Amino acid sequence: MLLCGGIRADASSTVHSKGFRAHSVDGIAPIVAPGVLLDVAAHLGVDSLSAGYAISEDELKACASRQNSDIRPGCVVLVHTGNGRHWNDESRYLAGPGVHGDASRWLAAQRPLAVGADNMAWDVIGLKDDALGCTLPGHIIFLVRSGIYIIENLKLDELAAARQYAFTFVCTPLKFVGATGSPVRPLALV
Numbered sequence: 726m727l728l729c730g731g732i733r734a735d736a737s738s739t740v741h742s743k744g745f746r747a748h749s750v751d752g753i754a755p756i757v758a759p760g761v762l763l764d765v766a767a768h769l770g771v772d773s774l775s776a777g778y779a780i781s782e783d784e785l786k787a788c789a790s791r792q793n794s795d796i797r798p799g800c801v802v803l804v805h806t807g808n809g810r811h812w813n814d815e816s817r818y819l820a821g822p823g824v825h826g827d828a829s830r831w832l833a834a835q836r837p838l839a840v841g842a843d844n845m846a847w848d849v850i851g852l853k854d855d856a857l858g859c860t861l862p863g864h865i866i867f868l869v870r871s872g873i874y875i876i877e878n879l880k881l882d883e884l885a886a887a888r889q890y891a892f893t894f895v896c897t898p899l900k901f902v903g904a905t906g907s908p909v910r911p912l913a914l915v
Contacts, residue, residue: 750907751900753874758838759800760894760913763788764885766807773807778822779849780804782831785824792890798836801894805881809843823849826862833871839896840867841876841911876911889915 765780766773768788774780785804789796796802808821821844824832829847832840840847840863847863854862867873876896884892893914898907 750898750904751902753898756839756894756896758894760803760892761794761796761800762803762805762884762890763794764805766805767885773810774822776817776820777849779825779852780828781825782828785828785832794890796835799838801839802832802837803879803881804842805885806843809880809882819845821845823847824863826854826856829863829866833866833873837873839874839876841879843879843881844877846877847875876909884913
């Protein structure tokens with residue numbers, strides 16, 4: 726299997742305590758980029774999408790059009806599902822909505838620097854993608870094939886309530902050597 730940039734997956738990691746040599750979080754530069762919030766919950770007229778709901782490509786496109794949001798290469802696209810309101814109900818939060826593989830393919834074609842959502846996993850947990858034959862297709866599409874970062878468990882309710890669909894996004898991951906992810910404290914400057 727090849728990772729983004731044609732790197733063999735088995736060659737990018739080691740058996741040593743240093744973990745990944747390629748695509749490790751310690752190599753991610755601070756992110757300062759235009760941000761776009763797609764408020765899919767509001768677009769569909771609900772406070773929160775139901776558990777297991779898969780956001781379609783057409784819904785992402787229609788939401789962006791309705792908000793007059795321009796998704797450009799290098800931007801950061803955040804998807805508000807309303808799932809954050811279930812944070813204190815662990816089972817409901819973990820069973821939240823996500824983005825369908827077709828919507829991830831479309832969004833990856835727009836070449837954002839990163840994507841993020843207010844749920845535990847960008848994808849719908851357990852939903853198999855027929856095109857890839859796997860679950861978690863967004864992780865394959867964005868991370869493995871495109872080198873696009875995924876940021877999960879975001880608190881987006883305030884941005885959505887204020888209808889702040891465009892902002893400057895700032896995020897700096899911790900420099901964990903060899904790690905594949907990091908806690909972050911992202912900011913939307915409006």
